[in-house]
Amino acid sequence: MSTEKGRAIITTESLCRYYGKGETEVRALxxxxxxxxxxxxxxxIGPSGSGKTTLLHLIGGLDNPTxxxxxxxGVNIANMSGSQLSDFRRDHIGFIFQAYxxxxxxxxxxxxxxxxxxxxxxxxxxxEKVEEMLVKVGLENLGGRRPAELSGGQxxxxxxxxxxxxxxxxxxxxxxxxxxxxxxxxxxxxxMRELNQEQNMTFVFSTHDMKIMERATRLIHIEDGKxxxxxxx
Amino acid sequence: MLLFKLAFRNIFRQKRRSLLTVLSMAxxxxxxxxxxxxxxxxxxxxxxxxxxxxxxxxxxxxENYLRRPKIYTNIKDxxxxxxxxxxxxxxxxxxxxxxxxxxxxSDLGNTPAKLIGIDVDxxxxxxxxxxxxxxxxxxxxxxxNSDYSTALIGRGIAETLNLTIGGELVLIxxxxxxxxxxxxxIVQGIVGNKNSKDKSNIFIxxxxxxxxxxxxxxxxxxxxxxxxxxxxxxxxxxLQEALPELTVSPWQVVExxxxxSMQSDKxxxxxxxxxxxxxxxxxxxxxxxxxxxxxxxxxGVLKAIGSRPSKIAQLIMLETSLLATISSGIGxxxxxxxxxxxxxxxxxLEKPIDVGGFMFSHMTxxxxxxxxxxxxxxxxxxxxLVSIYPGIKAASIAPTExxxxx
Ligand SMILES: Nc1ncnc2c1ncn2[C@@H]1O[C@H](COP(=O)(O)OP(=O)(O)OP(=O)(O)O)[C@@H](O)[C@H]1O
Ligand SMILES: [Mg+2]
Numbered sequence: 313m314s315t316e317k318g319r320a321i322i323t324t325e326s327l328c329r330y331y332g333k334g335e336t337e338v339r340a341l342x343x344x345x346x347x348x349x350x351x352x353x354x355x356x357i358g359p360s361g362s363g364k365t366t367l368l369h370l371i372g373g374l375d376n377p378t379x380x381x382x383x384x385x386g387v388n389i390a391n392m393s394g395s396q397l398s399d400f401r402r403d404h405i406g407f408i409f410q411a412y413x414x415x416x417x418x419x420x421x422x423x424x425x426x427x428x429x430x431x432x433x434x435x436x437x438x439x440e441k442v443e444e445m446l447v448k449v450g451l452e453n454l455g456g457r458r459p460a461e462l463s464g465g466q467x468x469x470x471x472x473x474x475x476x477x478x479x480x481x482x483x484x485x486x487x488x489x490x491x492x493x494x495x496x497x498x499x500x501x502x503x504m505r506e507l508n509q510e511q512n513m514t515f516v517f518s519t520h521d522m523k524i525m526e527r528a529t530r531l532i533h534i535e536d537g538k539x540x541x542x543x544x545x
Numbered sequence: 546m547l548l549f550k551l552a553f554r555n556i557f558r559q560k561r562r563s564l565l566t567v568l569s570m571a572x573x574x575x576x577x578x579x580x581x582x583x584x585x586x587x588x589x590x591x592x593x594x595x596x597x598x599x600x601x602x603x604x605x606x607x608e609n610y611l612r613r614p615k616i617y618t619n620i621k622d623x624x625x626x627x628x629x630x631x632x633x634x635x636x637x638x639x640x641x642x643x644x645x646x647x648x649x650x651s652d653l654g655n656t657p658a659k660l661i662g663i664d665v666d667x668x669x670x671x672x673x674x675x676x677x678x679x680x681x682x683x684x685x686x687x688x689x690n691s692d693y694s695t696a697l698i699g700r701g702i703a704e705t706l707n708l709t710i711g712g713e714l715v716l717i718x719x720x721x722x723x724x725x726x727x728x729x730x731i732v733q734g735i736v737g738n739k740n741s742k743d744k745s746n747i748f749i750x751x752x753x754x755x756x757x758x759x760x761x762x763x764x765x766x767x768x769x770x771x772x773x774x775x776x777x778x779x780x781x782x783x784l785q786e787a788l789p790e791l792t793v794s795p796w797q798v799v800e801x802x803x804x805x806s807m808q809s810d811k812x813x814x815x816x817x818x819x820x821x822x823x824x825x826x827x828x829x830x831x832x833x834x835x836x837x838x839x840x841x842x843x844x845g846v847l848k849a850i851g852s853r854p855s856k857i858a859q860l861i862m863l864e865t866s867l868l869a870t871i872s873s874g875i876g877x878x879x880x881x882x883x884x885x886x887x888x889x890x891x892x893x894l895e896k897p898i899d900v901g902g903f904m905f906s907h908m909t910x911x912x913x914x915x916x917x918x919x920x921x922x923x924x925x926x927x928x929x930l931v932s933i934y935p936g937i938k939a940a941s942i943a944p945t946e947x948x949x950x951x
Contacts, residue, residue, distance in 0.1 A: 365949075374849055374944045395853045402851020409849075409948055412842055417554035429547045430851055474850070486948075 321481060321514050322348040322371055327380035329366050329537075340366040342537040344380070348516060348530075350481070353508045355528035356518040363537040364518035365486050371516065372405050372484045373397050385481060402430050406475030408485035408517075413471035414459040420470045421446070421455040427478040445473035449503060465496035469503065476507060485517035489524055501527050548856070552863040559836065566832050567872045570924050573825045574876025575883075577818060577920035582884045582910035584814050588807060589911060592774040595803060596796045598742070599672050601640075601768030602777040603784065604799050606792050610765060611799065616645055616721050619763040620791060626767065629787065635771060635780050640667035642766040643754040649698075649747060650715040651706035658702055659746050660716060662754020662764075671770045674736065677743065681710040681734030684750055694753035695733035701744030703735045710734065716747070720759035728757055822923060830931040833865055837939045844939050845947020858936035862929065869928035873921045880917065888912040 329341040341363045348354055356364045369375040371382055373389045382389050384404065392400060401407075414423045421442050428438045446455050449469040459467055468488055475483050485504070489497030501524050508515050519525055533541035556563045596602050604611070605626075610618045620626070623641060630639045643662035648655055665684045669675050674697070675683045684695055696714055708714060712732045720726040730749060737743045755761050771780050777795035785793040797804040837844075844857050887910035897906035910916075 369945050369948075372849070374948070395855070398848065398851055398853040401849065405851075407846075407849050409846070413846060415551070415843060415847065417551060417558060422550075426547070427850055430856075 319350050320347045321350040321385055322346075322516070323383040324371065325381050325383075327367075327370060327382065328378045329363075329370060329375065330378045339537045341370065341377075344534075344537070344539060346532060346539060346542070348514060350514050351508070351512045352514055352516075352530055353505060353528055354514075354516045354530040354532060355525045356516065356532045356534060357520070357525050358534040358540075360520075362534045364534065366537075367534070368484050368486050368516065368518060371482075372407060373401055402427055402478070404481045406478065406480040406483040406513075408468070408471045408475050408483065408488045410487045411464070411491045414467055414474075416459050419456050419458055420451060420462065420473075423459070423470055424455075424474045424477050427474065431478060441477050442473075445477045448476075448507065449473045465492050465500060468492065468500055472500070472504060472507070476511070476513065479511075480513070482514045482516065485515065487518055487520070489519065489521060494521070494523060497521060498523055498527075548860055548863055552860055552867055555836075555860075555864055556868055562832060562836070563868060566829055566868055567875065569825050569828055570869055570872030570928065571876040571879070573822050574873050574920045574924050575880050576821060577923055578876065578880040578884060578916055579887075579910075580814065580818055581916045581919060582880075582887060582912065583908070584811060585913070585916055586888060586910035587905075587908055588811070589774065590907075590909060591807070591905070592796070594905070595800065596774055597671065597673060597770065599674070599768075600796055600799055601671055602771045602774055602796050603769040603781045604794050604796075605767040605769070605784070605788065606765065606794070607790075608792060611792070611794060614644060614765070616719070616758065616760070616765075619643075619721070619760060619765050620767065621763055623762065623764050623767075626788065630767070630769065635776070635783075637770045637772055638667065638670040639767055639769045640664050640671045641751055641764040642768065643751060643758065643760065643763075644765045645718050645754070645758055647716045647718040647747065649702060649706060650717070651708050651712065653707045654705065656702060656705045656745070658699075658716075660718065660754065660757075661746055661748050662751045662758075663748050664751045671768055674748065677737050677741070678734040679737065681732065684733060684748065693729050693731045694749055696730040697734045697736050697748040698732055699736050699744040699746045700739050700741070702747065703732070704739065708732050714747070716757070718758065720757075721763070722759045724759060726757050726759065822927060826927045826931050829865070829928060830934070833861065833932055833935040834938070836864075837861060837935045840939075841942055842947050844942045845944045848942065849944040849948065854940035857942075858940035861936040861939050862932040865928045865932035865935075866925060869925045873924050876920065876924070877917060880920075881912075884910050884912050884916065 324344050324346050327341055327344040328339070331338040331340055344367060356367060358364055366375070370377055373382070373392070376390070389397060389400065415426065418426065424442045424445055425438050428441060442455065446452050449472055451466060451469055451473070454462065454466065459470070462470065471488070489500055492500060504515060504517070505527055507513065525531055530544045531541070532539060605620065607618045607620050627639070627641065630636050641664045645660045647658050647660040649658040663674070663684070669683070678697065679700070684697060698708060698714065702708070706714070710732055714730045714732055715727065716730060717725070717727045736746070736748070749757070751764070755763065771777055774796060778797065781793045781795040847857060848854065891907055891909035894906050894908060
């Protein structure tokens, strides 16, 4: 899958996700049609409950839409079976969550290595990549530590390293800085932006934080499950 | 490899819980192993007591003598059969016997009895007849100095006919040629007690019995001892091939009632054991489910970043199997010395147990691959079974739900 700049890598068409039925129906996402180009650094913003998490989950194939479709690099992910989708996520999407991203029994290095192990990459290449990623996220000497022995910011750096180590096309991050103090949050975002520019990887992340959204190249505003504003800088 | 690393570290995460699970499964192992050891050991004792009292491990007869014993249903060519049996390495010993119903007389009265002609030398190698003599002595091939043949009589006959050692006993029966057989015998020894199986038996030397019943060169029964009761079936199959005109029966057939009651007793033991193991594994199931539930988020992350659902299920099953393997190892290490002691030393019972006329005073176990290996299969098999449901449950965790549960 190529990540040529300017080409639509994520396309959603009339994407809807409703929870419940009848009286209690919640339209978490209502008719979202949006397209993200390769290499973009996009923030999804909006008030709490507006549907940011739901949108990221649908794009990442973690959840199924009520209506509409998601195409990733032209492939409709709705047509995939359970393990096909697992393999697709493994090879093409990197996830960073708000917290508790890491496997507690694995060291930072092993967490970063995990997806590459699933991919069947050989030990030498894995080791090289882990070293490289640890340097990139500034944790050269902390690779042997377990998540419980790292600070929140350091844990999120490991999560970024893990998400990027397998060279996915898209990285989806749901409020990656929400559990961090604002200084740590900003430096984490700067790291993401650097990696985005350096590797030309597509980033889509959600946030509440003004300081964070300032750094995005594109802002998609959603409210009540609808896109209300879409601005590129 | 990765899965092993994860599984191994996960079981060390909740040390106390894993320890409890391991202890309960190891307990299950020990329980199974000890129970198998005692049942196998005491049945082996019992089978040997039973078979080597008189029956032997295998018997050879003519036609259906076992079910319809007739004096005419007898075996010829005993010379050559006997030589063949002596040559076979899988046969420890054998002996020849003649049977007939007789009427026994003394000065005081008469009583029906069972006459058994025995090969005086060979009988000692197979049955415990000699050890059961309570007074007097064992038969000798040489005639008594009065020209009469000697006899061993059961305690019941001795009491009814008021006979003591040296007393004269008259036997009347029908010979194989239809003639009336009668002769005088001198009591040489008294066998067993009033309740034993031999109470109305009369043993005389084989040659004396053959001439008494006019069936020279023939016998009714050949009893065989092999190295262990377990090999009786195998050896009897090959003997049957060698002796197509005769009927070869292992002890399981000769003593069918005893064998069947033993089997059903074992079955009962197994059911009891199964219930205990079942209860243990309900506990294990509960623990495994709990550990899955606690890690919902973690499995959600693992799935989100691209682990296939089947990998997650495998992880859970591997964790449980690892615990089961450790448990079996611990159970094994604890069981071996206990069972070895029980097998080679055993327990001396204060009061001997009377099992169908056999006095059972020394209880021992058995140390074998069956006794130690079957519990491993039970523990690992059950742990596999109880990990299926938690495994499926973990595999079907929706990553979105897992991610939202803060
Ligand atoms: N499993 C669910 N069942 C019912 N309603 C749900 C479920 N998940 C989300 N919702 C609803 O869907 C809407 C969108 O939720 P979502 O989590 O996407 O919002 P969000 O923009 O990520 O909010 P926040 O900023 O608080 O994280 C909300 O109204 C929420 O209550
Ligand atoms: Mg959210």
